[in-house]
Amino acid sequence: MxxxxxxxxxxxxxxxxxxxxxxxxxxxxxxxxxxxxxxxxxGTWHLHPSYRSAQTVAAVQNRIYCASENGFFSYDPTANEATRLSRDDGFSETGVSQLAYLADQKRLLIGYRSGTLDLLTVSDAGEPVDVKTITLIRDATQITGSKRIHLLTRTGTDAYLACDFGIVVLDVTKTEIRDTYRNIGPNGTSVAVYATAFANDSIYAATSRGLLAARFAPSVNLAFFGSWKTVPLPPGAPVRSVVGVGNQVYVAVPGQGVAQRQGGRWVVIQSIPAITGLLPTATEWVATAPDQLLRPSGGLLQNALVGEPKEIVEAAGSFWVADSLSGLLRITGTTVQAVSPDGPASDVFQQLASVGPMAQMLALPGGFTDELKPLRRRRGFDRFQQGRWQNVLTTSLPTDFSTAVYNPTDQRTYLGSFGGGLWSYSGENPPEVVNRALANISSLTVDPNGELWLATPSLNVGQTTVSVRRKTGQFDPFTPSRGDVQQLLIADNGFVWMRLSPANGGGMQVFDPATNRTRLLYDQLGEGGLPDRNVRAMVRDRDGLIWVGTDNGVAVFDNPMAVFTGTVTAYRPIFDRNRLLSGESVTALAVDGGNRKWIGTVNGLYLFNEDGTVLIDHFTSQNSPLPSSQIRALAIEPTNGEVFIATTSGLVSYGGTASEPVPVFAxxxxxxxxxxxxxxxxxxxxxxxxxxxxxxxxxxxxxxxxxxxxxxxxxxxxxxxxxxxxxxxxxxxxxxxxxxxxxxxxxxxxxx
CATH class of the missing domain: 2.60.40.1930 (Macroglobulin (MG2) domain)
Known part of the structure; x- marks a missing residue:
């Protein structure tokens, strides 16, 4: 030995x-x-939120706190350092929707989409000290539907929280909820409140039923809908924002500019035809337009980094903007700096791919719906390597990458896009176009010979929908009997397994490129025996078996080589005396280095043993850091076994306990x-x-x-x-x- x-x-x-x-x-x-x-x-979780979708910002002593859709961080302007914050630091949840600093108490009020409130006590330097949590809104059974907190406006010792169900009044000195105003719409209808503002002797509320106002006085019962009156708005004016500054009230009027309420009517006081919104600061309003921020004294900034500003504060000699496209922006004079922590460019990904020998994980924004249309369009993709994220851009044109695969033969990663053709990527230089003519690519895979297979789905009979790119660079076309191919998989014997679109009848087909034979597999016994025709995922395990995820659980083809001979019926593993995940919609499958099966569903993530008969773990948004129980995609980094999970509300990873084995000890x-x-x-x-x-x-x-x-x-x-x-x-x-x-x-x- x-x-x-x-x-x-x-x-x-x-x-x-x-x-x-x-x-x-x-x-x-x-x-x-x-x-x-x-x-x-x-056994540990890592959150991978996008910090670019910034929603809210607050200046807290010597620090700036900012929250994106799923991320939360603080920034030290002196040290030029961003610090990520999460539940591990004592905060209640993810999903911060509003920040407001109570300077007289040195406490930061943190509102969440769930209705939960955290009150963070900070040090003189603005660093976290301790957190007090209020769950009264979140746990209120009489309030149904969304409890998201949109905006906080403070007057005196009270903070008025604009919520999806009405207004909550929080006594910030006693840290208790003093009142709740619900059903304040016309005739007592329920309204969502997006913002509140105070001007003269009135309180204004921008709601889902228009702009409402009531006299703000101790004798007025604001919980009674009759106290609130509808304020007519200029034609086309938004109702999601209303700004009160210097005892005056303002709104943004699309195509015109900033309007002020004067003598019972609206007067445009500053012409900004391209205006997109209006934000309040402690002393003035700031109007937003494409690539611009403007204030009453005139222009503040014109810069391409300004995308969709959500909030703005002034501190430490700079303006700080929470921008939902560019993250936290620091504006000093005419200089603009993006200062968010590194992270993916988005929280929404349709596909994940582990590529190359250097532990690279790609998160791809594009995907194909049942109608074979893209879900969204973005430039490039995101790459995670050695603990850091990088957004890899292509050209100035959107390229909706939907699939990626690594080819060890030429040591390049190939990417397929919707509308942009086939690309290759070395990991160093920007991606390069290989073939623009292959417009819509839904899936890529590499066979044991190092040749690249592509699916270009089409509903047109007789059109090429599968191609192979030879090592010489030549493309050879194939035309299986059905062309609505969403995923390709190469079996050990070279047969090409295909997952077909549920919108066109679902099922699967197997293609033998050597003989041009095709066999369709459906839910009938002997003809596939699938649990359901709607096939959502497919993977080959380490023993060569084909695992299939459907809208009614999991099935396994344990003899893929015999698929063209006689009857073919997939078997369904038995777990807990039932067919494996019967009744569940399986959306993603992955196999780890121990041949164990990771199964993503609309109800969470499962880890089963190699044959699917023993449940090892079941993770949901209730018992784990998963931001949502609805799983979209899975991928496992083979070297260290880290499992990446794309959900409908964000991306996380989990340190797995299995990795790919090495061939010999080194x-x-x-x-x-x-x-x-x-x-x-x-x-x-x-x-x-x-x-x-x-x-x-x-x-x-x-x-x-x-x-x-x-x-x-x-x-x-x-x-x-x-x-x-x-x-x-x-x-x-x-x-x-x-x-x-x-x-x-x-x-x-x-x-x-």
Whole structure:
């Protein structure tokens, strides 16, 4: 047996008495050999929100706080540093919709889309100290529907919260809800309130039923709809914003400019024909137009970074803009700087792809609906590598990438787009066009010979819908019997499996390019036996079996080579005495290095064992950091086993406990190493061959733990067979092949 680590057990054991344990731990703690921060920690979650969709901003002492649709962060202007904030820092939820600083109390009020309120006490420098949470709005059973908090307007000791169900009055000194105004629309109808403003002796509310106003006085019952009157607006004026500044009220009038309420009528006081909105600051209004911000004194800024401003504050000699396209902007004079943390450009992705040997994950914005139309259009795609996100742009024209695959033969990533053809990407230079003529590409895959297969869906009979790009660069066309191909998969024997559009009858077809045979598979016994014709996902596992996700659970084709002979009926794994996920719509499938099945549905994410009979984990938005239980796409980075999950409300990743096995031992990685006192997760051993036996021994030579690898990874929960926590010391890790002929050894330091 050989060991690929510095020193075997026999060489290390005698050295222990001659050196103090403290000295040995010191050496390991300061050795870069044992620190690999880029690895995903098994069993832990990582949020990947877009910080560009900024919605709200607040100046808090010496810091700026900003929230996007799913992200939250603070920015230190002096240090030019952004700090990400999340539930791990004590905040209640994700989905911040409103920030407002209560300067006299040094507290930041944080409103969420759910109706939850956090009151964050800050230090003199604006750093978080502690959080108090108010859930009265969120938990109010008498309020149905959305409880989103849109905007906060403060007067005296009261904060008026504009919500999707009405107005909530919060006493900020007593930290209690003093009143709620619901059903204040005409004749007592329910209205959503987007903003409130105070001017003269009145309170104004921009609502889903127009602009409402009431006299603001102690004698007026604002909870009574009769106290509120509809204020006529200029033709085409928006009702989602109303601004009160200097005891005057203003609105934006499309095509005209800023209008002020004077003597019971609206007067345009500043002409801005291209006006798109109106924002309040502490001292003035700011109008928005394409690439522009304007204020009463004239122009403030004209810059292409200004996309869709949502809020603006002035602090530290700069204007700070929450822009839903560009993130947090710092405007100093005529200089504009985007200062949001790095992250994907969007929270909505239709496909994920793990590409290349350098642990790259691509998040693709484009996709095909059942009608074979794109869901959205954007420039480029997002790449995650070594813990950082980068938005990779193509040209000035939108390119809606919908699929990607890595070809190890030429070491390039190929991307298919809707309307932009086929592209290739090396990871260094911008993507390059390979073939513009292939307009709409729904799927790409690479066969064992290193040749690229493409699906170009069409409902026209006889049109080429599948092509292969040979190594020479030549494209060879094929015309299967059905052309509405949404996904391609190459079986071990070279047959091409295709997922078909549910909008055109659904089902699947298998194509043999050697003979041009095609077989359609549906839900009839003997003709596929699918649980449902609507097929949403398809994947080949490590044993060559084809797993299929439908609107009625999962099916498996366990003999793909015999698909053209006789009857074909997929089998359905049995779990908990039922067909696997029967009745659930399965939207995404992925196979990890241990051949375990990750299954995304509209009701959460499941992890099953290799044959689908044992449930290992079930994650939902209620029991995990998933921003939504509706899963859109899955992809697993093979080297470290990190599982990326695209939901309808954002992107997250999970440190998996399985990775792709290596073909032969070359060296093992133990992470984290050393284990520090505050660590409570799983230690992972990586770089293993299939079915490796891993033994962990203490310094006295006693066996502490033994397990087998899941693919190329094994994990230890830092407890022995009796459940006792590992004590401070040096532990030795032995990894041995299943036949016992090869092995590696490593050291692990545990500090408690």
């Amino acid at each position: 050989r060991y690929g680590f510095e020193g075997s057990w026999n060489r290390l054991k005698p050295a222990l008495p001659g050196r103090s344990l403290t000295y040995i731990l010191f050496l390991i703690l300061h050795s870069s050999l044992f620190t690999l921060h880029s690895l995903a920690q098994p 060296g093992i990685t133990i992470f984290p190493n050393p284990v520090r006192p505050d660590f409570g997760g799983l230690v992972s051993v990586r770089g293993l061959v299939e079915n490796t036996v891993v033994k962990i021994m203490d310094a006295g030579g006693q066996l502490v733990y033994e397990t087998r690898s899941q693919g190329g990874m094994a994990t230890w929960n830092l407890r022995d067979y009796r459940g006792r926590a590992a004590e401070t010391g040096i532990y030795f890790v032995f990894a041995v092949t299943a036949d016992g002929k090869e092995g590696l050894a490593g050291k692990l330091a545990v500090v408690r």
